[in-house]
Amino acid sequence: MRFPSPLGWIGTRILDAHDVMGLEWWAAFAAVSVAFRAAYLPLAISQQAMGSRSRTIQVASRQSTKMLQDMAAGKSDVDPQVRLEQFR
Secondary structure, eight states, X not given: OOOSSHXXXXXXXXXXXXXXXXOOHHHHHHHHHHHHHHHHHHHHHHHHHHHHHHHHHHHHXXXXXXXXXXXXXXXXXXXXXXXXXXXX
């Protein structure tokens, strides 16, 4: 069977929950909603963790870019090797 859209697929799942479990329409809607949210939870958690790592990398990248620009302009009075130790 082909579903015309994601909404059609979700609607079919709600009807299946209504028919198979004998739930009222509102209870079938709630059950399917809870099931989808529970299935999506691990993905949402991993996306948040990746976003946090991405922000950390972005900050470190900006700091290293600024450091390299300062060194290229001769504004830095600190030894480059010492500055690079901060990022290890």
